[in-house]
Amino acid sequence: MIKIAPSLLAADILNLARDVKMLEESGAHWLHIDVMDGMFVPNITFGPQYVSALRKITNLVLDVHLMVEKPERYIEDFCKAGADYVTVHCEATPHLDRTLQLIKFHGKKTGVALNPATDVRSIKYVLDKLDMVLLMSVNPGFGGQQFIESTYDKLNELKDLIGERKIEIQVDGGVNDEIGTKLVACGATVLVAGSYILNHTNPKKAIDLLKNISKN
Ligand SMILES: O=C(CO)[C@@H](O)[C@H](O)COP(=O)(O)O
Numbered sequence: 001m002i003k004i005a006p007s008l009l010a011a012d013i014l015n016l017a018r019d020v021k022m023l024e025e026s027g028a029h030w031l032h033i034d035v036m037d038g039m040f041v042p043n044i045t046f047g048p049q050y051v052s053a054l055r056k057i058t059n060l061v062l063d064v065h066l067m068v069e070k071p072e073r074y075i076e077d078f079c080k081a082g083a084d085y086v087t088v089h090c091e092a093t094p095h096l097d098r099t100l101q102l103i104k105f106h107g108k109k110t111g112v113a114l115n116p117a118t119d120v121r122s123i124k125y126v127l128d129k130l131d132m133v134l135l136m137s138v139n140p141g142f143g144g145q146q147f148i149e150s151t152y153d154k155l156n157e158l159k160d161l162i163g164e165r166k167i168e169i170q171v172d173g174g175v176n177d178e179i180g181t182k183l184v185a186c187g188a189t190v191l192v193a194g195s196y197i198l199n200h201t202n203p204k205k206a207i208d209l210l211k212n213i214s215k216n
């Protein structure tokens with residue numbers, strides 16, 4: 001089954017609890033939390049406090065996407081705040097293997113994110129430590145950007161690299177139902193969608209369309 005992970009970057013920050021309840025009632029599986037530090041990416045967003053506040057109001061999977069330089073500095077904080085998945089960028093640390101071990105040490109699921117220009121082979125030697133790979137289909141930093149078409153080829157390469165291993169394949173950036181259909185055909189198992197879901201006139205309908213992709 002395809003998992004749908006709305007990005008809270010597109011939620012109304014002053015009505016966060018309302019939006020989370022609406023996403024729960026609309027059938028979202030995960031909540032995707034975009035953490036940006038103003039260094040790895042130009043934008044600044046949320047910290048561990050945001051995750052602990054969410055943890056108090058929802059049982060949905062909290063999927064934390066760290067767009068942060070040297071994420072190893074913050075793994076403990078985000079794990080203790082209640083993250084379920086912690087995803088770090090392979091471009092952001094010289095110590096990817098150690099950082100993944102740290103996430104596992106705290107009992108959480110591991111993810112590695114790859115920017116659009118990063119070769120999938122850069123994660124070849126950490127595959128045995130991964131629960132998820134996140135392919136960025138826009139350049140990280142902002143919601144509402146246009147999907148990058150080369151992501152489909154990259155997905156095919158990633159699937160070959162992963163082989164029979166049980167690793168979730170998440171795609172993040174510019175996803176809608178039409179693009180999602182092609183992504184799932186190429187092997188994506190988790191779809192992140194921010195503006196498509198939260199700016200939709202009927203977010204439940206947007207989630208339903210994404211959820212129904214696997215049945216097509
Ligand atoms: O990580 C990021 C952006 O850096 C994403 O999670 C976006 O927040 C997705 O938003 P849309 O492209 O779906 O609007």
Ligand SMILES: [Fe+2]
Nearest residue numbers: 032034065172
């Ligand atoms: Fe993200």
